[in-house]
Amino acid sequence: MAEGEATGRLDLPAGYRVGDWELTGPIGAGSWGVVYAARAVQDDTPVAVKFLPTQLLPPGQRETMAELVRREVRFSLETRHPNVVRTREVLTVHDADRPEVDGATALVMDRAERSLQELLATAAGEGTGGLRGPLPDAAHILAGVSAGLAHIHERGWVHGDLKPGNVLLGPGGEVWLADFGLTVELDGTHAYVPPLGSLDHVPPEWWSDREGGHSVVRRTADIWAFGVLAHQVLTGGLHPFSGSTPRARALGAQAYARGNAELRLDNSIPDGWRELIADCLEPEHASRAALGARELAARVRETGGEGSTGGGGFGRGRAGRGRGLWGLSGWSGHLPARRRRRRLAVVAAAVAVPLVAAGSVVLLRGDDDPAASGSATPSASPSATGAIPADSDVPRDLRVIITRAARQCVYEDVTPALLAAMLKAESGFDADARRPRTDEYGIAMWTPAVFKSWARDGDRDGDKDYMSPPDAISAMAGYVCWIDEQYKKKGMHDDLPALMAAGYRTSARTVIEEGGVPARVRPHVNRVERYLKQYTG
Numbered sequence: 001m002a003e004g005e006a007t008g009r010l011d012l013p014a015g016y017r018v019g020d021w022e023l024t025g026p027i028g029a030g031s032w033g034v035v036y037a038a039r040a041v042q043d044d045t046p047v048a049v050k051f052l053p054t055q056l057l058p059p060g061q062r063e064t065m066a067e068l069v070r071r072e073v074r075f076s077l078e079t080r081h082p083n084v085v086r087t088r089e090v091l092t093v094h095d096a097d098r099p100e101v102d103g104a105t106a107l108v109m110d111r112a113e114r115s116l117q118e119l120l121a122t123a124a125g126e127g128t129g130g131l132r133g134p135l136p137d138a139a140h141i142l143a144g145v146s147a148g149l150a151h152i153h154e155r156g157w158v159h160g161d162l163k164p165g166n167v168l169l170g171p172g173g174e175v176w177l178a179d180f181g182l183t184v185e186l187d188g189t190h191a192y193v194p195p196l197g198s199l200d201h202v203p204p205e206w207w208s209d210r211e212g213g214h215s216v217v218r219r220t221a222d223i224w225a226f227g228v229l230a231h232q233v234l235t236g237g238l239h240p241f242s243g244s245t246p247r248a249r250a251l252g253a254q255a256y257a258r259g260n261a262e263l264r265l266d267n268s269i270p271d272g273w274r275e276l277i278a279d280c281l282e283p284e285h286a287s288r289a290a291l292g293a294r295e296l297a298a299r300v301r302e303t304g305g306e307g308s309t310g311g312g313g314f315g316r317g318r319a320g321r322g323r324g325l326w327g328l329s330g331w332s333g334h335l336p337a338r339r340r341r342r343r344l345a346v347v348a349a350a351v352a353v354p355l356v357a358a359g360s361v362v363l364l365r366g367d368d369d370p371a372a373s374g375s376a377t378p379s380a381s382p383s384a385t386g387a388i389p390a391d392s393d394v395p396r397d398l399r400v401i402i403t404r405a406a407r408q409c410v411y412e413d414v415t416p417a418l419l420a421a422m423l424k425a426e427s428g429f430d431a432d433a434r435r436p437r438t439d440e441y442g443i444a445m446w447t448p449a450v451f452k453s454w455a456r457d458g459d460r461d462g463d464k465d466y467m468s469p470p471d472a473i474s475a476m477a478g479y480v481c482w483i484d485e486q487y488k489k490k491g492m493h494d495d496l497p498a499l500m501a502a503g504y505r506t507s508a509r510t511v512i513e514e515g516g517v518p519a520r521v522r523p524h525v526n527r528v529e530r531y532l533k534q535y536t537g
Contacts, residue, residue, distance in 0.1 A: 010034045010051060010101055017041070018049055018106050019091045037111060047088060048111040053104035083148030085168055085176035086110045112168035112176060116141065116229075120164055120237040133268060134234045139304025141167070142230055144175025146297040149226065152177070153219050153293040162225035163201045164232060200239060200249035201225045204257035205285050220288035223296065227280025234273055235266045240281065257283035272303040386415020392535055394420045395429055398469060401458065405474045409481035411488075413496045419477060421531035422501055425524060431469050444472040454479045476504070483508045501528040 016023040020041050027035040027048060038049045080086070089108040093101050123135055135141065145167055152159055159166075159177060166179040203224035231240040240263070241252035255261045263281060265274050276299055282288045386406070388399050402423070403416040426445040427433035434440075439447050446466040456478060457463065458470030465471050483503040484496060490512050492499060502517040502525050503510070510518060517525050 010036075010053070012036060012098075012101065018093060019089065019108070021047060021049055021089075021108055023049065038108070046111045048109050050107040050109060051093070051101060051104050052107070053101060081148060081151040083144045083175055083177060084151065085112070085178040109178075110170070110176070112170050112174070112178075114169055115165050116167035116169060116233070117164035119169060120232060123236045133236055135236065137173070138233045139300075140173065141169070141175050141233055142300050143297070143304055145177065145229065146226065146293065146300040148175070148177040149222055150293040150297040153222070158219055159222050159225075161198060161201070162222050162229060163198045164229060165198075167229070198246065200241070200243075200246040200253070201228050202250070203285060203288075204254050204283060218285055218289075219293065220285040222293065223280050223288045223291055224285075226296065227277045230273065230277050230280065231265060231269070234269050234277075238266050240265055240277070259283075276300070276303055386412075386417045386536065388416045388420055389535060389537075392420070394424075394535070398423075398429065398473070401470050401473050405458065405477035408474070408477055409484070411481060411484045413484055413500070414477065414481050417535040418497050418500070418532055419473065419480070420535055421497075421528045422476070422480070422504060423473065424531045425501070425527040431467070442467045442472045443469045444476040446472055446475065451475060480504060486512065497532055498525050498529055501525045 012023055012026075014024055018038070021038045022041050023036045023038045025037050027037050029035065034051045034053070036049050036051070038047050039045060040047065087107050087109050091106045091108065093104045093106055095102045119135060145162075149159065149162070161179060162177070166177065168174075168176040168178045170176060201224075203221050206221065228240055232238060239249050241249045241256065243249035243252050252261070256263055263278060265277060269277070276296075279291050280288065280296070282291075388394050388402065394402070398420075399416075402419050406414055406416040406419050423429055423443060427443050429443060431443045433442060433445065435445065439449075441448065444466075448466055451464075451466040451472075454475045455464035455466075456471055456474040458472070458474030459468060463471070464475075466475075480500050480503075483500050486508040487493075487496065487499055487503075492512070495516075498517055499511055502521050505521045505524055506518055
Protein backbone atom coordinates (compact mmCIF):
# COMPACT_ATOMS: atom_id res chain seq x y z
CA MET A 1 0.00 0.00 0.00
CA ALA A 2 1.15 3.55 -0.63
CA GLU A 3 1.71 6.21 1.96
CA GLY A 4 -0.46 9.33 1.87
CA GLU A 5 -2.82 11.39 3.94
CA ALA A 6 -4.48 9.39 6.68
CA THR A 7 -8.24 9.50 7.06
CA GLY A 8 -8.79 6.37 9.12
CA ARG A 9 -11.36 5.73 11.79
CA LEU A 10 -8.89 3.91 14.05
CA ASP A 11 -6.40 5.78 16.20
CA LEU A 12 -3.53 3.38 16.81
CA PRO A 13 -0.24 4.82 18.10
CA ALA A 14 3.16 4.42 16.49
CA GLY A 15 4.82 1.35 17.96
CA TYR A 16 1.56 -0.62 18.25
CA ARG A 17 2.32 -4.31 17.66
CA VAL A 18 0.31 -6.64 15.44
CA GLY A 19 2.01 -10.01 15.45
CA ASP A 20 5.60 -9.49 14.32
CA TRP A 21 4.82 -6.09 12.82
CA GLU A 22 5.08 -2.66 14.43
CA LEU A 23 3.01 0.28 13.21
CA THR A 24 4.88 3.45 12.28
CA GLY A 25 2.01 5.73 11.27
CA PRO A 26 -1.33 5.95 9.46
CA ILE A 27 -1.58 5.87 5.67
CA GLY A 28 -5.28 6.24 4.85
CA ALA A 29 -8.68 4.61 4.69
CA GLY A 30 -10.91 2.99 2.12
CA SER A 31 -14.59 2.11 2.13
CA TRP A 32 -14.27 -0.09 5.21
CA GLY A 33 -10.56 -0.67 5.69
CA VAL A 34 -7.96 1.44 7.50
CA VAL A 35 -4.30 1.21 6.50
CA TYR A 36 -1.17 1.84 8.57
CA ALA A 37 2.50 1.86 7.62
CA ALA A 38 4.48 -0.70 9.58
CA ARG A 39 7.80 -2.51 9.73
CA ALA A 40 8.95 -5.99 10.60
CA VAL A 41 10.26 -6.09 14.17
CA GLN A 42 13.02 -8.51 13.14
CA ASP A 43 14.55 -6.73 10.12
CA ASP A 44 12.66 -3.44 9.55
CA THR A 45 11.08 -4.63 6.28
CA PRO A 46 8.52 -1.93 5.34
CA VAL A 47 4.95 -3.16 4.96
CA ALA A 48 1.40 -1.87 5.13
CA VAL A 49 -1.18 -3.29 7.52
CA LYS A 50 -4.80 -3.06 6.46
CA PHE A 51 -7.31 -3.37 9.31
CA LEU A 52 -10.79 -4.63 8.43
CA PRO A 53 -12.96 -4.08 11.52
CA THR A 54 -16.50 -5.44 11.26
CA GLN A 55 -17.20 -6.37 14.86
CA LEU A 56 -18.69 -2.99 15.82
CA LEU A 57 -21.00 -2.60 12.83
CA PRO A 58 -24.79 -2.87 13.23
CA PRO A 59 -26.03 -6.45 12.73
CA GLY A 60 -27.54 -5.66 9.32
CA GLN A 61 -24.18 -4.47 7.97
CA ARG A 62 -21.90 -6.75 9.94
CA GLU A 63 -22.58 -9.95 8.02
CA THR A 64 -22.33 -8.23 4.65
CA MET A 65 -19.01 -6.66 5.52
CA ALA A 66 -17.75 -9.84 7.18
CA GLU A 67 -18.44 -11.77 3.98
CA LEU A 68 -16.54 -9.18 1.95
CA VAL A 69 -13.63 -9.44 4.38
CA ARG A 70 -13.59 -13.25 4.13
CA ARG A 71 -13.62 -12.97 0.35
CA GLU A 72 -10.78 -10.43 0.32
CA VAL A 73 -8.68 -12.57 2.65
CA ARG A 74 -9.20 -15.68 0.52
CA PHE A 75 -8.37 -13.83 -2.68
CA SER A 76 -5.27 -12.23 -1.13
CA LEU A 77 -3.91 -15.55 0.09
CA GLU A 78 -4.65 -17.47 -3.12
CA THR A 79 -3.38 -14.92 -5.63
CA ARG A 80 0.30 -14.59 -6.41
CA HIS A 81 1.39 -12.45 -9.35
CA PRO A 82 3.98 -9.71 -9.94
CA ASN A 83 1.18 -7.25 -10.70
CA VAL A 84 -0.99 -8.05 -7.67
CA VAL A 85 0.08 -6.62 -4.34
CA ARG A 86 1.43 -9.40 -2.13
CA THR A 87 -0.24 -10.28 1.16
CA ARG A 88 2.45 -11.57 3.53
CA GLU A 89 0.26 -12.56 6.44
CA VAL A 90 -3.34 -12.45 7.71
CA LEU A 91 -3.90 -11.94 11.44
CA THR A 92 -6.78 -11.49 13.85
CA VAL A 93 -6.22 -8.70 16.37
CA HIS A 94 -6.83 -9.58 20.02
CA ASP A 95 -6.78 -6.48 22.24
CA ALA A 96 -9.51 -6.22 24.86
CA ASP A 97 -8.22 -2.78 25.86
CA ARG A 98 -9.04 -1.43 22.39
CA PRO A 99 -12.57 -2.59 21.49
CA GLU A 100 -12.45 -0.61 18.25
CA VAL A 101 -9.81 -2.98 16.88
CA ASP A 102 -10.35 -6.11 19.00
CA GLY A 103 -11.43 -8.91 16.66
CA ALA A 104 -10.50 -7.04 13.48
CA THR A 105 -8.79 -8.81 10.60
CA ALA A 106 -5.36 -7.42 9.66
CA LEU A 107 -3.76 -7.98 6.25
CA VAL A 108 0.01 -7.43 6.12
CA MET A 109 0.98 -6.37 2.58
CA ASP A 110 3.92 -5.02 0.63
CA ARG A 111 4.15 -1.25 0.87
CA ALA A 112 4.28 0.90 -2.23
CA GLU A 113 5.68 4.37 -2.68
CA ARG A 114 2.38 5.82 -3.82
CA SER A 115 -0.83 5.11 -5.66
CA LEU A 116 -1.59 5.90 -9.28
CA GLN A 117 -4.18 8.38 -8.00
CA GLU A 118 -1.48 10.30 -6.15
CA LEU A 119 0.72 10.27 -9.25
CA LEU A 120 -2.13 11.66 -11.36
CA ALA A 121 -2.80 14.36 -8.78
CA THR A 122 0.85 15.36 -8.85
CA ALA A 123 0.84 15.45 -12.66
CA ALA A 124 -2.26 17.66 -12.68
CA GLY A 125 -0.68 20.02 -10.17
CA GLU A 126 2.43 20.36 -12.30
CA GLY A 127 0.46 21.14 -15.48
CA THR A 128 0.15 24.73 -16.66
CA GLY A 129 -2.32 26.45 -18.89
CA GLY A 130 -4.49 23.36 -19.21
CA LEU A 131 -1.76 21.41 -21.03
CA ARG A 132 -1.71 17.74 -20.18
CA GLY A 133 -0.18 14.62 -21.58
CA PRO A 134 0.48 10.99 -20.65
CA LEU A 135 2.21 10.05 -17.44
CA PRO A 136 5.92 9.41 -18.06
CA ASP A 137 5.50 5.66 -17.41
CA ALA A 138 2.06 5.39 -18.99
CA ALA A 139 2.72 2.33 -21.16
CA HIS A 140 4.51 0.52 -18.31
CA ILE A 141 1.69 1.26 -15.86
CA LEU A 142 -1.05 0.13 -18.23
CA ALA A 143 0.88 -3.01 -19.12
CA GLY A 144 1.14 -3.88 -15.43
CA VAL A 145 -2.53 -3.21 -14.73
CA SER A 146 -3.70 -5.26 -17.72
CA ALA A 147 -1.36 -8.15 -16.84
CA GLY A 148 -2.75 -8.18 -13.29
CA LEU A 149 -6.31 -8.21 -14.62
CA ALA A 150 -5.53 -11.07 -16.98
CA HIS A 151 -4.16 -13.11 -14.07
CA ILE A 152 -7.23 -12.39 -11.93
CA HIS A 153 -9.73 -13.16 -14.69
CA GLU A 154 -8.04 -16.41 -15.68
CA ARG A 155 -8.56 -17.63 -12.12
CA GLY A 156 -12.26 -16.83 -12.13
CA TRP A 157 -12.23 -13.54 -10.24
CA VAL A 158 -13.31 -9.98 -11.04
CA HIS A 159 -11.61 -7.04 -9.32
CA GLY A 160 -14.83 -5.01 -9.18
CA ASP A 161 -13.31 -1.67 -8.16
CA LEU A 162 -10.51 -0.89 -10.60
CA LYS A 163 -9.53 2.79 -10.38
CA PRO A 164 -6.33 4.84 -9.97
CA GLY A 165 -6.57 4.72 -6.18
CA ASN A 166 -6.40 0.93 -6.28
CA VAL A 167 -3.28 0.74 -8.44
CA LEU A 168 -0.06 0.94 -6.42
CA LEU A 169 3.41 1.85 -7.63
CA GLY A 170 6.36 0.17 -5.94
CA PRO A 171 9.83 1.59 -5.25
CA GLY A 172 11.39 -0.43 -8.07
CA GLY A 173 8.85 0.45 -10.75
CA GLU A 174 6.42 -2.29 -9.71
CA VAL A 175 2.75 -1.90 -10.67
CA TRP A 176 0.36 -3.67 -8.31
CA LEU A 177 -3.40 -4.08 -8.30
CA ALA A 178 -4.70 -3.61 -4.76
CA ASP A 179 -7.79 -3.21 -2.57
CA PHE A 180 -9.79 -6.35 -3.19
CA GLY A 181 -12.75 -5.52 -0.96
CA LEU A 182 -15.17 -5.85 -3.89
CA THR A 183 -13.32 -8.64 -5.68
CA VAL A 184 -15.69 -11.51 -6.34
CA GLU A 185 -15.37 -15.06 -7.61
CA LEU A 186 -17.57 -15.69 -10.62
CA ASP A 187 -20.36 -18.25 -10.60
CA GLY A 188 -20.37 -19.02 -14.30
CA THR A 189 -20.35 -15.74 -16.22
CA HIS A 190 -21.29 -13.36 -13.42
CA ALA A 191 -21.67 -12.80 -9.71
CA TYR A 192 -23.55 -10.47 -7.37
CA VAL A 193 -22.06 -7.79 -5.15
CA PRO A 194 -23.53 -5.14 -2.84
CA PRO A 195 -24.21 -1.79 -4.58
CA LEU A 196 -20.74 -0.45 -3.78
CA GLY A 197 -17.94 0.85 -5.97
CA SER A 198 -16.57 4.01 -7.56
CA LEU A 199 -19.43 5.69 -9.42
CA ASP A 200 -17.37 6.99 -12.33
CA HIS A 201 -15.52 3.72 -12.99
CA VAL A 202 -18.44 1.27 -13.06
CA PRO A 203 -20.02 0.31 -16.41
CA PRO A 204 -23.42 1.68 -17.46
CA GLU A 205 -25.27 -1.60 -16.83
CA TRP A 206 -24.13 -1.56 -13.17
CA TRP A 207 -26.89 0.93 -12.42
CA SER A 208 -29.77 -1.16 -13.70
CA ASP A 209 -28.63 -4.80 -13.89
CA ARG A 210 -29.58 -5.87 -10.37
CA GLU A 211 -31.06 -8.76 -8.51
CA GLY A 212 -32.41 -8.44 -5.00
CA GLY A 213 -30.68 -5.10 -4.48
CA HIS A 214 -27.27 -6.49 -5.53
CA SER A 215 -25.41 -5.46 -8.67
CA VAL A 216 -24.54 -8.02 -11.31
CA VAL A 217 -20.79 -7.97 -11.97
CA ARG A 218 -18.97 -9.57 -14.89
CA ARG A 219 -15.43 -9.55 -16.23
CA THR A 220 -16.55 -6.84 -18.63
CA ALA A 221 -16.91 -4.46 -15.69
CA ASP A 222 -13.13 -4.56 -15.27
CA ILE A 223 -12.66 -4.03 -19.02
CA TRP A 224 -14.80 -0.89 -18.85
CA ALA A 225 -12.93 0.37 -15.78
CA PHE A 226 -9.62 -0.24 -17.54
CA GLY A 227 -10.79 1.94 -20.44
CA VAL A 228 -11.58 4.77 -18.03
CA LEU A 229 -8.28 4.32 -16.19
CA ALA A 230 -6.28 4.18 -19.44
CA HIS A 231 -7.82 7.47 -20.57
CA GLN A 232 -6.77 9.03 -17.26
CA VAL A 233 -3.22 7.68 -17.49
CA LEU A 234 -2.81 8.85 -21.10
CA THR A 235 -4.09 12.38 -20.42
CA GLY A 236 -2.64 13.09 -17.01
CA GLY A 237 -5.92 12.54 -15.20
CA LEU A 238 -8.78 13.48 -17.54
CA HIS A 239 -11.88 11.27 -17.30
CA PRO A 240 -13.44 10.20 -20.63
CA PHE A 241 -16.85 11.46 -19.49
CA SER A 242 -17.17 15.08 -18.48
CA GLY A 243 -18.50 16.25 -15.14
CA SER A 244 -17.24 17.88 -11.98
CA THR A 245 -18.27 15.00 -9.71
CA PRO A 246 -18.13 11.18 -9.95
CA ARG A 247 -21.91 11.09 -10.07
CA ALA A 248 -22.08 13.53 -12.97
CA ARG A 249 -19.44 11.54 -14.87
CA ALA A 250 -21.39 8.34 -14.24
CA LEU A 251 -24.48 9.97 -15.69
CA GLY A 252 -22.45 10.97 -18.73
CA ALA A 253 -21.50 7.33 -19.24
CA GLN A 254 -25.15 6.32 -19.00
CA ALA A 255 -26.14 8.95 -21.56
CA TYR A 256 -23.49 7.59 -23.93
CA ALA A 257 -24.61 4.00 -23.39
CA ARG A 258 -28.21 4.91 -24.30
CA GLY A 259 -27.11 6.68 -27.49
CA ASN A 260 -27.85 10.17 -26.16
CA ALA A 261 -24.23 11.27 -26.60
CA GLU A 262 -21.14 10.24 -28.52
CA LEU A 263 -17.99 8.93 -26.94
CA ARG A 264 -15.52 11.80 -27.00
CA LEU A 265 -11.99 10.78 -26.15
CA ASP A 266 -9.39 13.45 -25.52
CA ASN A 267 -7.79 14.56 -28.77
CA SER A 268 -4.27 14.13 -27.37
CA ILE A 269 -4.53 10.33 -27.31
CA PRO A 270 -2.77 8.52 -30.22
CA ASP A 271 -4.90 6.47 -32.59
CA GLY A 272 -3.77 3.05 -31.35
CA TRP A 273 -4.69 3.86 -27.79
CA ARG A 274 -7.95 5.52 -28.86
CA GLU A 275 -9.04 2.35 -30.60
CA LEU A 276 -8.19 0.23 -27.57
CA ILE A 277 -9.97 2.54 -25.12
CA ALA A 278 -13.03 2.68 -27.37
CA ASP A 279 -13.18 -1.13 -27.40
CA CYS A 280 -13.02 -1.14 -23.59
CA LEU A 281 -15.81 1.44 -23.42
CA GLU A 282 -18.29 -0.35 -25.66
CA PRO A 283 -21.67 0.55 -24.12
CA GLU A 284 -23.06 -3.01 -23.99
CA HIS A 285 -21.30 -5.58 -21.84
CA ALA A 286 -21.86 -8.22 -24.55
CA SER A 287 -19.74 -6.16 -26.94
CA ARG A 288 -17.05 -5.72 -24.32
CA ALA A 289 -17.02 -9.49 -23.74
CA ALA A 290 -15.29 -9.91 -27.10
CA LEU A 291 -12.20 -8.33 -25.51
CA GLY A 292 -10.89 -10.70 -22.84
CA ALA A 293 -8.30 -9.59 -20.31
CA ARG A 294 -5.55 -11.72 -21.88
CA GLU A 295 -6.17 -10.12 -25.29
CA LEU A 296 -6.36 -6.72 -23.58
CA ALA A 297 -2.94 -7.24 -22.00
CA ALA A 298 -1.47 -8.28 -25.35
CA ARG A 299 -2.92 -5.24 -27.09
CA VAL A 300 -1.61 -2.94 -24.36
CA ARG A 301 1.90 -4.32 -24.79
CA GLU A 302 1.66 -4.01 -28.56
CA THR A 303 0.15 -0.52 -28.51
CA GLY A 304 2.41 0.83 -25.81
CA GLY A 305 5.57 -0.60 -27.27
CA GLU A 306 7.59 -0.14 -24.09
CA GLY A 307 11.04 1.08 -25.06
CA SER A 308 9.95 2.22 -28.53
CA THR A 309 8.42 5.34 -30.02
CA GLY A 310 6.61 3.87 -33.00
CA GLY A 311 3.16 2.43 -33.60
CA GLY A 312 1.29 5.38 -32.19
CA GLY A 313 2.50 4.50 -28.70
CA PHE A 314 5.33 5.73 -26.53
CA GLY A 315 8.14 4.21 -24.58
CA ARG A 316 8.48 4.01 -20.83
CA GLY A 317 9.62 7.33 -19.46
CA ARG A 318 8.87 9.21 -22.68
CA ALA A 319 6.24 11.92 -23.01
CA GLY A 320 5.86 11.18 -26.72
CA ARG A 321 5.31 14.77 -27.78
CA GLY A 322 5.91 14.17 -31.48
CA ARG A 323 4.48 16.30 -34.24
CA GLY A 324 0.81 16.86 -33.50
CA LEU A 325 0.74 13.87 -31.14
CA TRP A 326 0.02 15.58 -27.85
CA GLY A 327 -2.15 18.61 -28.55
CA LEU A 328 -4.25 20.72 -26.25
CA SER A 329 -6.55 18.70 -24.03
CA GLY A 330 -10.18 19.02 -25.02
CA TRP A 331 -13.35 17.07 -25.68
CA SER A 332 -13.06 16.92 -29.45
CA GLY A 333 -12.26 14.34 -32.06
CA HIS A 334 -14.92 11.80 -32.93
CA LEU A 335 -14.47 8.07 -33.13
CA PRO A 336 -14.60 6.41 -36.55
CA ALA A 337 -18.08 6.27 -38.07
CA ARG A 338 -18.50 2.57 -37.26
CA ARG A 339 -18.45 3.47 -33.57
CA ARG A 340 -20.86 6.36 -33.74
CA ARG A 341 -24.23 5.88 -32.18
CA ARG A 342 -27.53 7.64 -32.56
CA ARG A 343 -27.71 10.79 -30.49
CA LEU A 344 -30.97 12.06 -29.09
CA ALA A 345 -29.55 15.43 -28.11
CA VAL A 346 -27.42 17.74 -30.25
CA VAL A 347 -24.15 18.62 -28.53
CA ALA A 348 -21.52 21.01 -29.87
CA ALA A 349 -18.17 19.38 -30.56
CA ALA A 350 -16.27 21.13 -27.76
CA VAL A 351 -19.06 21.47 -25.19
CA ALA A 352 -19.77 18.96 -22.46
CA VAL A 353 -23.26 17.45 -22.21
CA PRO A 354 -25.24 19.16 -19.41
CA LEU A 355 -26.35 16.55 -16.93
CA VAL A 356 -28.52 16.66 -13.85
CA ALA A 357 -26.70 15.01 -10.95
CA ALA A 358 -28.88 12.23 -9.60
CA GLY A 359 -28.84 9.51 -6.95
CA SER A 360 -27.08 6.17 -6.94
CA VAL A 361 -29.34 3.73 -8.81
CA VAL A 362 -30.86 5.79 -11.59
CA LEU A 363 -30.87 6.26 -15.33
CA LEU A 364 -30.69 9.72 -16.79
CA ARG A 365 -33.69 11.16 -18.59
CA GLY A 366 -32.84 13.05 -21.76
CA ASP A 367 -34.92 16.15 -21.06
CA ASP A 368 -34.11 18.96 -18.66
CA ASP A 369 -34.96 18.82 -14.98
CA PRO A 370 -38.48 20.24 -14.66
CA ALA A 371 -38.49 20.39 -10.90
CA ALA A 372 -38.81 24.14 -10.68
CA SER A 373 -41.81 24.41 -12.95
CA GLY A 374 -43.48 21.07 -12.36
CA SER A 375 -43.80 20.25 -16.04
CA ALA A 376 -41.53 18.72 -18.66
CA THR A 377 -41.83 21.66 -21.04
CA PRO A 378 -43.53 25.03 -20.67
CA SER A 379 -46.18 24.16 -23.26
CA ALA A 380 -46.94 20.59 -22.21
CA SER A 381 -50.03 19.82 -20.16
CA PRO A 382 -49.73 17.92 -16.87
CA SER A 383 -51.78 15.02 -18.19
CA ALA A 384 -49.47 14.68 -21.22
CA THR A 385 -46.23 14.76 -19.24
CA GLY A 386 -47.22 13.04 -16.02
CA ALA A 387 -46.56 16.23 -14.06
CA ILE A 388 -48.35 16.90 -10.80
CA PRO A 389 -51.37 19.20 -11.39
CA ALA A 390 -51.32 22.54 -9.61
CA ASP A 391 -54.72 21.87 -7.98
CA SER A 392 -53.91 18.38 -6.69
CA ASP A 393 -53.80 17.31 -3.05
CA VAL A 394 -50.06 16.56 -3.24
CA PRO A 395 -48.38 18.71 -0.54
CA ARG A 396 -46.62 21.62 -2.17
CA ASP A 397 -43.37 21.05 -0.31
CA LEU A 398 -43.19 17.55 -1.80
CA ARG A 399 -43.90 18.41 -5.44
CA VAL A 400 -40.39 19.50 -6.36
CA ILE A 401 -38.92 16.48 -4.53
CA ILE A 402 -41.24 14.05 -6.32
CA THR A 403 -40.71 15.68 -9.71
CA ARG A 404 -36.94 15.71 -9.41
CA ALA A 405 -36.91 12.09 -8.27
CA ALA A 406 -39.07 10.97 -11.21
CA ARG A 407 -36.87 12.77 -13.72
CA GLN A 408 -33.90 10.71 -12.58
CA CYS A 409 -35.31 7.76 -14.50
CA VAL A 410 -34.94 7.41 -18.25
CA TYR A 411 -38.25 5.61 -18.67
CA GLU A 412 -41.22 7.83 -19.41
CA ASP A 413 -43.53 5.53 -17.45
CA VAL A 414 -41.97 6.71 -14.18
CA THR A 415 -43.68 10.08 -13.87
CA PRO A 416 -44.16 12.52 -10.99
CA ALA A 417 -47.88 11.72 -11.05
CA LEU A 418 -47.20 7.99 -10.67
CA LEU A 419 -44.83 8.49 -7.76
CA ALA A 420 -47.33 10.83 -6.12
CA ALA A 421 -50.11 8.26 -6.55
CA MET A 422 -47.93 5.54 -5.08
CA LEU A 423 -46.94 7.71 -2.12
CA LYS A 424 -50.55 8.57 -1.41
CA ALA A 425 -51.53 4.90 -1.50
CA GLU A 426 -48.56 3.91 0.65
CA SER A 427 -48.75 6.53 3.39
CA GLY A 428 -51.16 9.32 2.50
CA PHE A 429 -48.06 11.60 2.28
CA ASP A 430 -47.44 11.08 6.02
CA ALA A 431 -43.69 11.38 6.66
CA ASP A 432 -44.15 9.69 10.06
CA ALA A 433 -46.26 6.77 8.85
CA ARG A 434 -45.44 3.47 10.54
CA ARG A 435 -46.49 -0.16 10.22
CA PRO A 436 -44.36 -1.95 12.84
CA ARG A 437 -46.13 -5.25 12.21
CA THR A 438 -44.74 -5.37 8.67
CA ASP A 439 -41.58 -3.35 9.46
CA GLU A 440 -42.49 -0.48 7.10
CA TYR A 441 -41.88 3.18 7.86
CA GLY A 442 -41.99 6.66 6.45
CA ILE A 443 -43.63 8.37 3.53
CA ALA A 444 -42.58 5.62 1.09
CA MET A 445 -43.13 2.78 3.56
CA TRP A 446 -39.60 1.42 3.32
CA THR A 447 -38.50 -1.68 5.17
CA PRO A 448 -35.19 -0.48 6.70
CA ALA A 449 -33.22 -3.52 5.54
CA VAL A 450 -34.47 -3.12 1.97
CA PHE A 451 -33.86 0.62 1.98
CA LYS A 452 -30.14 0.03 2.60
CA SER A 453 -29.82 -1.55 -0.84
CA TRP A 454 -31.53 1.36 -2.64
CA ALA A 455 -30.71 4.27 -0.34
CA ARG A 456 -30.12 7.73 -1.76
CA ASP A 457 -29.19 11.07 -0.28
CA GLY A 458 -32.16 12.92 -1.75
CA ASP A 459 -31.62 16.15 0.18
CA ARG A 460 -27.80 16.09 -0.12
CA ASP A 461 -27.28 16.40 3.64
CA GLY A 462 -24.79 13.55 3.80
CA ASP A 463 -27.23 11.04 5.33
CA LYS A 464 -29.54 8.40 3.86
CA ASP A 465 -32.57 8.04 6.09
CA TYR A 466 -35.72 6.09 5.21
CA MET A 467 -37.70 8.50 7.41
CA SER A 468 -36.49 11.51 5.40
CA PRO A 469 -39.02 12.26 2.60
CA PRO A 470 -36.36 13.40 0.08
CA ASP A 471 -34.23 10.30 0.71
CA ALA A 472 -37.20 7.92 0.77
CA ILE A 473 -38.80 9.36 -2.39
CA SER A 474 -35.52 9.43 -4.29
CA ALA A 475 -34.89 5.79 -3.37
CA MET A 476 -38.45 4.90 -4.40
CA ALA A 477 -37.86 6.46 -7.83
CA GLY A 478 -34.65 4.49 -8.32
CA TYR A 479 -36.28 1.24 -7.27
CA VAL A 480 -39.35 1.78 -9.44
CA CYS A 481 -37.12 2.66 -12.38
CA TRP A 482 -35.27 -0.63 -11.94
CA ILE A 483 -38.57 -2.53 -11.65
CA ASP A 484 -39.78 -0.92 -14.87
CA GLU A 485 -36.65 -2.07 -16.68
CA GLN A 486 -37.04 -5.65 -15.42
CA TYR A 487 -40.54 -5.80 -16.87
CA LYS A 488 -39.40 -4.47 -20.22
CA LYS A 489 -36.64 -7.09 -20.37
CA LYS A 490 -39.37 -9.73 -20.01
CA GLY A 491 -41.54 -8.16 -22.72
CA MET A 492 -44.10 -6.80 -20.26
CA HIS A 493 -45.11 -3.43 -21.74
CA ASP A 494 -48.82 -3.19 -20.90
CA ASP A 495 -50.39 -1.64 -17.80
CA LEU A 496 -46.97 -0.65 -16.47
CA PRO A 497 -48.17 1.77 -13.74
CA ALA A 498 -50.16 -1.04 -12.12
CA LEU A 499 -47.27 -3.47 -12.50
CA MET A 500 -44.80 -1.01 -10.98
CA ALA A 501 -47.09 -0.37 -8.02
CA ALA A 502 -47.46 -4.12 -7.54
CA GLY A 503 -43.71 -4.67 -7.84
CA TYR A 504 -43.03 -2.01 -5.22
CA ARG A 505 -45.46 -3.74 -2.84
CA THR A 506 -44.09 -7.23 -3.52
CA SER A 507 -41.14 -7.59 -5.91
CA ALA A 508 -40.45 -7.49 -9.62
CA ARG A 509 -39.77 -11.21 -9.58
CA THR A 510 -43.16 -11.96 -7.99
CA VAL A 511 -45.01 -9.92 -10.60
CA ILE A 512 -43.03 -11.51 -13.45
CA GLU A 513 -43.59 -15.04 -12.15
CA GLU A 514 -47.34 -14.44 -11.73
CA GLY A 515 -47.60 -12.71 -15.09
CA GLY A 516 -49.31 -9.64 -13.69
CA VAL A 517 -50.62 -8.02 -10.53
CA PRO A 518 -50.82 -10.59 -7.70
CA ALA A 519 -54.33 -10.92 -6.30
CA ARG A 520 -53.20 -10.13 -2.76
CA VAL A 521 -52.09 -6.61 -3.72
CA ARG A 522 -54.85 -5.85 -6.21
CA PRO A 523 -56.78 -3.60 -3.75
CA HIS A 524 -53.63 -1.54 -3.15
CA VAL A 525 -52.92 -1.29 -6.88
CA ASN A 526 -56.51 -0.20 -7.49
CA ARG A 527 -55.96 2.72 -5.11
CA VAL A 528 -52.79 3.72 -6.92
CA GLU A 529 -54.64 3.63 -10.26
CA ARG A 530 -57.48 5.72 -8.83
CA TYR A 531 -55.10 8.37 -7.50
CA LEU A 532 -53.11 8.36 -10.74
CA LYS A 533 -56.28 9.00 -12.70
CA GLN A 534 -57.01 11.96 -10.43
CA TYR A 535 -53.57 13.40 -11.11
CA THR A 536 -53.61 12.83 -14.86
CA GLY A 537 -57.24 13.56 -15.69
